Structure formats: structure tokens, C-alpha cells
Amino acid sequence: MAGRVVVITGASSGIGAALAERAAAAGDAVMLVARNEARLRGVAARCGKEAHVHPADCTSRLEVRRAVAAAVARFDRIDVWVNNVGQGITRRPSELSEEDVELMMRVNVHTALFGMQEVLPHFRDRGTGHVINVSSMLGRVPFAVHRSAYNGAKHFLNALTANFRSEMQEAHPGIVFSLVSPGVVYTDFGKNAVHGGPDSRSFPQGQSAEEVADVILQVMETRAPDVYTRPGSHDRVVDYFDQVGRDPA
Numbered sequence: 001m002a003g004r005v006v007v008i009t010g011a012s013s014g015i016g017a018a019l020a021e022r023a024a025a026a027g028d029a030v031m032l033v034a035r036n037e038a039r040l041r042g043v044a045a046r047c048g049k050e051a052h053v054h055p056a057d058c059t060s061r062l063e064v065r066r067a068v069a070a071a072v073a074r075f076d077r078i079d080v081w082v083n084n085v086g087q088g089i090t091r092r093p094s095e096l097s098e099e100d101v102e103l104m105m106r107v108n109v110h111t112a113l114f115g116m117q118e119v120l121p122h123f124r125d126r127g128t129g130h131v132i133n134v135s136s137m138l139g140r141v142p143f144a145v146h147r148s149a150y151n152g153a154k155h156f157l158n159a160l161t162a163n164f165r166s167e168m169q170e171a172h173p174g175i176v177f178s179l180v181s182p183g184v185v186y187t188d189f190g191k192n193a194v195h196g197g198p199d200s201r202s203f204p205q206g207q208s209a210e211e212v213a214d215v216i217l218q219v220m221e222t223r224a225p226d227v228y229t230r231p232g233s234h235d236r237v238v239d240y241f242d243q244v245g246r247d248p249a
């Protein structure tokens with residue numbers, strides 16, 4: 001096995017599926033995790049023989065722990081763990097229920113928290129490892145009012161990623177954490193949002209899942225801490241904070 005061992009959650013469709021195919025084509029062994037086994041098998045069939053399928057619901061810590069064990073049993077090690085599971089919501093903040101908020105936290109935060117915590121003992125034992133968390137531009141700037149609790153959950157994920165990085169930096173400098181923030185991506189994300197909503201493919205200036213996958217592959221090489229997938233995103237973020245935040249005069 002020449003390349004890295006890469007575990008990708010949310011690999012049955014969209015960005016995760018595209019990343020699995022791109023990583024496999026680059027020579028990596030991939031383990032694909034999501035709930036829908038049939039779809040995972042379809043993706044794996046396009047990834048070659050070093051692809052392993054592991055159905056799991058990543059909102060369950062136990063199932064994530066089992067996924068870590070399955071990857072180590074199959075490949076002897078994990079080099080990169082990509083927390084890519086995520087789900088949107090279509091609901092304005094004034095209409096949010098407690099259940100909406102809890103669901104957004106479970107699917108967008110707990111899944112990544114469990115991934116980071118459950119792979120950590122393996123990375124500590126090896127003294128090396130790379131976690132990549134797939135966030136969103138909406139995790140930095142809450143542009144889309146109708147995504148409300150999703151934006152909040154991704155903001156939480158961003159903070160958690162930065163704090164994990166700081167915690168590990170001193171004692172385990174070989175363990176690194178990257179955050180990747182796409183803008184609109186033409187996947188089923190919009191259609192899969194809680195309470196329905198517009199298809200992501202109906203928005204202008206989106207990226208393909210393959211373009212985003214290529215950026216994530218680069219991050220595996222550079223181990224950069226914080227990366228936007230769409231050119232111009234950094235300037236949009238700076239403009240936003242220039243307008244909303246001011247020191248007292």
C-alpha cells in the first residue's frame with residue numbers, strides 16, 4: 001500500500017464521494033463511512049481495490065469508535081481522518097425549535113467531535129495524524145438567514161477545531177487539524193436539508209464536488225490549518241467583519 005490511509009465520513013454522496021474517488025486515484029487507501037451501505041458500495045466500486053466500506057451513523061459515538069477500529073484492523077493505521085458529515089436546515093431563526101437546534105448540533109458537531117476524540121488515541125500512539133473538518137463559509141460568516149442553526153453549528157465546529165489544534169500543538173505537534181470551508185457546492189446538500197428547501201444547484205457561482213475534493217487533497221499535502229475552497233472567500237470574510245465590527249470610537 002503506497003499512499004495514505006484516509007477515512008472519510010459522509011462518503012456516500014457529494015463532496016465525500018468525490019474526495020474518496022480523487023484520493024483513491026492519487027494512490028490512497030480509503031475507508032468510506034456513511035449510513036447508506038448501497039450508496040457507499042457504489043462509490044467504492046469507483047475507487048479500486050483499496051477501498052473499504054463501513055456503514056455507520058456518525059451521530060453515535062460507539063459507531064464512530066467502531067469505525068476507527070475497523071480502519072485500523074483493515075489497514076493497520078489511519079493517516080488522515082476527514083469529518084465531512086453534515087446537513088443543512090431551511091428555517092429562519094424566529095421559527096427554530098429546540099429539536100431543530102439539537103439535530104443541527106448532532107449531525108454537524110457531534111459527528112466531528114466523536115471523530116476527533118475517537119481517532120485521537122490512535123494518533124497519539126503513532127505521534128502523527130491529520131484531522132480535516134469540512135465546515136462551510138456559513139461557519140465563519142452567517143450570510144444565509146434561512147440556514148440559521150446550521151450556521152451556528154458550523155461556527156461551533158470552527159471554534160472546536162481551533163481549540164483542538166491549540167490543545168494538541170504543545171504535547172503532540174505531529175497531530176494536526178485542518179478546517180476546510182466551501183461556499184455553495186453543487187451536491188444534494190440543499191435537497192437533503194431539514195424542512196426541505198432549494199436545490200444547491202440552483203444557486204449561482206457554486207463549485208463542483210470534484211473542485212472541493214481537489215482542495216481537500218491539497219490540504220492533505222500542505223496540512224494547512226484553515227482553507228476556503230472558493231477563490232475570493234477570504235476577501236468576503238474580511239469585508240463582512242469590516243462592516244459589522246467596530247472598536248469604540
Ligand SMILES: NC(=O)c1ccc[n+]([C@@H]2O[C@H](COP(=O)([O-])OP(=O)(O)OC[C@H]3O[C@@H](n4cnc5c(N)ncnc54)[C@H](OP(=O)(O)O)[C@@H]3O)[C@@H](O)[C@H]2O)c1
Pocket residue numbers: 009010011012013014015016033034035036037039056057058059084085086087088107134135136137181182183184185186187188189190192200
Ligand atoms: N453542498 C454545499 O453547498 C456545502 C457548502 C458548504 C459546506 N458543505 C459541507 O460539506 C459536507 C458534505 O456535504 P455535501 O454537500 O456533500 O452534502 P450531501 O451530498 O448531502 O452529503 C452528506 C453526507 O453525509 C452523510 N451523513 C449524513 N448524516 C449522517 C450520519 N448521521 N452518519 C453518517 N453519515 C451521515 C450522508 O450519507 P448517508 O445519508 O448515507 O448517511 C452523505 O454521504 C457537509 O459537512 C456540508 O455541511 C456543503
